Amino acid sequence: MHNQYQNLMDMFLRHLESYQINLIGKKPKELYEPEDYILSLGGKRLRPLLALIACDLFDKDPNLSLHSALAVELFHNFSLIHDDILDAAPIRRNMPTVHKKWNSNIAILSGDVMLVKSFQSLENYGFKEYKKLSKIFNETAIEVCEGQQMDMNFETSDNVSVEDYIQMITLKTAVLLGCSLKMGGVNAYTSEENLNNIYEFGKHLGIAFQLLDDKLDTFSENLEKFGKQIGGDILASKKTFLLIKALELSDDKQKKELINYLELQTIAPDKKIEGVLNIYNQLNIKKLCEQEADKHTNIAIDFLDKVDANSSKKDQLKMFALELLNRQV
Amino acid sequence: MHNQYQNLMDMFLRHLESYQINLIGKKPKELYEPEDYILSLGGKRLRPLLALIACDLFDKDPNLSLHSALAVELFHNFSLIHDDILDAAPIRRNMPTVHKKWNSNIAILSGDVMLVKSFQSLENYGFKEYKKLSKIFNETAIEVCEGQQMDMNFETSDNVSVEDYIQMITLKTAVLLGCSLKMGGVNAYTSEENLNNIYEFGKHLGIAFQLLDDKLDTFSENLEKFGKQIGGDILASKKTFLLIKALELSDDKQKKELINYLELQTIAPDKKIEGVLNIYNQLNIKKLCEQEADKHTNIAIDFLDKVDANSSKKDQLKMFALELLNRQV
Numbered sequence: 001m002h003n004q005y006q007n008l009m010d011m012f013l014r015h016l017e018s019y020q021i022n023l024i025g026k027k028p029k030e031l032y033e034p035e036d037y038i039l040s041l042g043g044k045r046l047r048p049l050l051a052l053i054a055c056d057l058f059d060k061d062p063n064l065s066l067h068s069a070l071a072v073e074l075f076h077n078f079s080l081i082h083d084d085i086l087d088a089a090p091i092r093r094n095m096p097t098v099h100k101k102w103n104s105n106i107a108i109l110s111g112d113v114m115l116v117k118s119f120q121s122l123e124n125y126g127f128k129e130y131k132k133l134s135k136i137f138n139e140t141a142i143e144v145c146e147g148q149q150m151d152m153n154f155e156t157s158d159n160v161s162v163e164d165y166i167q168m169i170t171l172k173t174a175v176l177l178g179c180s181l182k183m184g185g186v187n188a189y190t191s192e193e194n195l196n197n198i199y200e201f202g203k204h205l206g207i208a209f210q211l212l213d214d215k216l217d218t219f220s221e222n223l224e225k226f227g228k229q230i231g232g233d234i235l236a237s238k239k240t241f242l243l244i245k246a247l248e249l250s251d252d253k254q255k256k257e258l259i260n261y262l263e264l265q266t267i268a269p270d271k272k273i274e275g276v277l278n279i280y281n282q283l284n285i286k287k288l289c290e291q292e293a294d295k296h297t298n299i300a301i302d303f304l305d306k307v308d309a310n311s312s313k314k315d316q317l318k319m320f321a322l323e324l325l326n327r328q329v
Numbered sequence: 330m331h332n333q334y335q336n337l338m339d340m341f342l343r344h345l346e347s348y349q350i351n352l353i354g355k356k357p358k359e360l361y362e363p364e365d366y367i368l369s370l371g372g373k374r375l376r377p378l379l380a381l382i383a384c385d386l387f388d389k390d391p392n393l394s395l396h397s398a399l400a401v402e403l404f405h406n407f408s409l410i411h412d413d414i415l416d417a418a419p420i421r422r423n424m425p426t427v428h429k430k431w432n433s434n435i436a437i438l439s440g441d442v443m444l445v446k447s448f449q450s451l452e453n454y455g456f457k458e459y460k461k462l463s464k465i466f467n468e469t470a471i472e473v474c475e476g477q478q479m480d481m482n483f484e485t486s487d488n489v490s491v492e493d494y495i496q497m498i499t500l501k502t503a504v505l506l507g508c509s510l511k512m513g514g515v516n517a518y519t520s521e522e523n524l525n526n527i528y529e530f531g532k533h534l535g536i537a538f539q540l541l542d543d544k545l546d547t548f549s550e551n552l553e554k555f556g557k558q559i560g561g562d563i564l565a566s567k568k569t570f571l572l573i574k575a576l577e578l579s580d581d582k583q584k585k586e587l588i589n590y591l592e593l594q595t596i597a598p599d600k601k602i603e604g605v606l607n608i609y610n611q612l613n614i615k616k617l618c619e620q621e622a623d624k625h626t627n628i629a630i631d632f633l634d635k636v637d638a639n640s641s642k643k644d645q646l647k648m649f650a651l652e653l654l655n656r657q658v
Contacts (some may be wrong), residue, residue: 009531013598026476027475028478028479028482030478030481030482031474031478082437084439084443085433085434085437086434086437104414104433105414105415105481106478108411108414108415109411109415109474109477109478109481111441112440112441112444112474113471113474113475115441115444115445116444116467116470116471116474117471119448119463119467120467120468120471123463123464123467127456127457127459127460128367130459130460130463131452131456131460134448134452134459134463135452138445138448138449138452139449141445142442142445142446142449145360145438145441145442145445146356146360146442148438149357149359149435149438150357152359152434152438153357153359175493182462194383211549221385239623309654
């Protein structure tokens with residue numbers, strides 16, 4: 001997928017590797033081994049890549065963005081450690097989560113240290129750049145926490161609107177993509193207007209990405225490619241775009257049926273998936289989710305079009321973004 | 330106790346109040362109500378006071394340090410929220426801890442937000458000052474987490490030396506006092522030498538303070554003044570200076586007896602306290618703890634003497650420090 005940016009990805013991975021080498025033997029090991037562990041689990045490294053891409057987009061040496069890239073990757077992994085505690089998740093990328101492999105206390109504290117270290121990575125920049133980057137990053141960090149809290153609140157809330165949901169995924173997922181691009185732009189010393197446009201591009205791309213991820217959890221035709229259990233969200237009665245939209249559009253009979261499927265503990269898993277899916281199909285939910293994702297994809301592209309930068313590099317980034325979303329179909 | 334600095338304390342409390350007013354109604358409320366709650370529980374406000382004192386010591390307007398003062402107070406309270414989860418502590422300042430009043434998930438996430446907000450408070454300073462303050466603060470934040478992890482590790486370790494213990498309390502408690510003073514010094518634009526000396530003063534004061542706190546837990550003659558149960562550390566078999574020193578100095582018979590008291594679940598609480606206290610007295614542990622605290626008090630005072638500042642203000646700070654420690658006797 002990342003072929004066109006393989007050089008940038010390699011650049012980041014080398015930087016990450018040298019960072020991780022410095023973690024070896026650091027004491028107390030209970031704080032640093034989990035950090036090394038979660039960083040070694042891999043992942044798409046999309047956020048750091050976006051930081052390097054943005055710097056390169058404005059024709060500056062992407063090496064300038066390596067410390068920003070590391071900051072967003074450390075932050076993302078900190079948030080995974082803490083979110084996995086909150087969600088009581090046992091598995092992450094086919095491996096035990098930090099709080100399972102060690103314990104919750106170590107997961108809390110090693111996560112705290114990673115959060116501080118993500119800020120520390122920016123100390124490699126000069127005064128003005130440091131402050132500008134830190135302000136963007138601090139604000140985003142708080143938004144990500146707010147999104148996570150909203151997501152938890154939705155679990156026990158009866159009236160989550162589509163608007164609430166879009167706000168939640170914007171905070172929880174999308175702003176960090178915008179932030180990564182914007183920080184790369186700051187490293188390239190580009191204009192405020194460009195910074196704003198590249199940020200909005202990343203944010204709406206993130207919203208589209210999450211919407212398509214919701215769709216895929218229920219409608220993926222390629223199990224292997226998706227890599228998760230189809231219908232997991234339905235089984236967990238998770239309030240995704242699909243469910244929220246279905247609850248909004250359903251008539252009294254459909255709504256009653258839907259709520260029955262969600263709340264009755266006695267229904268067999270395959271019956272639950274089949275039943276909910278049936279209502280989704282009656283209401284054309286898959287299509288509506290795609291339309292909502294398309295809306296945000298188009299907004300994202302509009303913002304990218306407005307960015308004042310090398311047009312062949314902009315085309316390359318547009319293609320990359322669309323590929324990223326297509327992988328989701 | 331704070332009479333001589335009452336004006337500075339009032340100044341900080343007004344700043345804190347206006348900060349807390351901005352928390353009211355912020356959403357999601359699960360993140361901001363716990364922050365407001367823990368800040369309202371009070372406490373000595375020693376760290377923010379030290380920031381203002383240091384700025385004033387170098388004859389600059391202490392108002393300059395208000396954002397640093399808020400940063401260290403927010404950080405301290407973040408660490409209390411997370412530490413209370415780690416220690417499974419139900420009560421803090423006679424009130425339910427955040428994870429008891431709400432739940433662990435909310436305590437983790439609202440703590441994370443407070444940590445970021447502590448860094449954000451420094452954004453009110455100019456580029457150069459911001460970076461200088463942030464670097465000191467980031468480094469200290471990591472040290473505090475390391476100290477907390479060491480403390481947890483001690484619970485299950487059989488061979489903790491006095492040296493290990495001093496290192497642990499240095500990180501967990503003392504460096505944040507040094508950091509608070511140093512940040513106040515940065516706000517006053519004082520020299521590197523002064524910054525180093527004021528930091529070391531605060532650090533060794535913090536070590537002495539913690540050692541006397543250990544002593545008081547076992548030997549306080551003034552229950553009301555101390556405000557905690559006497560012997561709580563003994564009952565919890567907590568590895569304080571007293572216990573570590575006693576294990577180091579005891580002969581085979583005493584050590585066997587001591588370990589029996591620590592490990593046998595069947596011993597009645599008052600018998601446990603009496604038995605351990607008896608060995609402490611045989612080994613003159615109270616005196617040794619006082620001597621160790623005195624050593625660090627003297628080092629602290631030596632560093633303060635070296636600070637190049639208004640000598641009557643230095644005397645005032647010295648007196649304040651000694652009063653703070655005397656309260657502990």
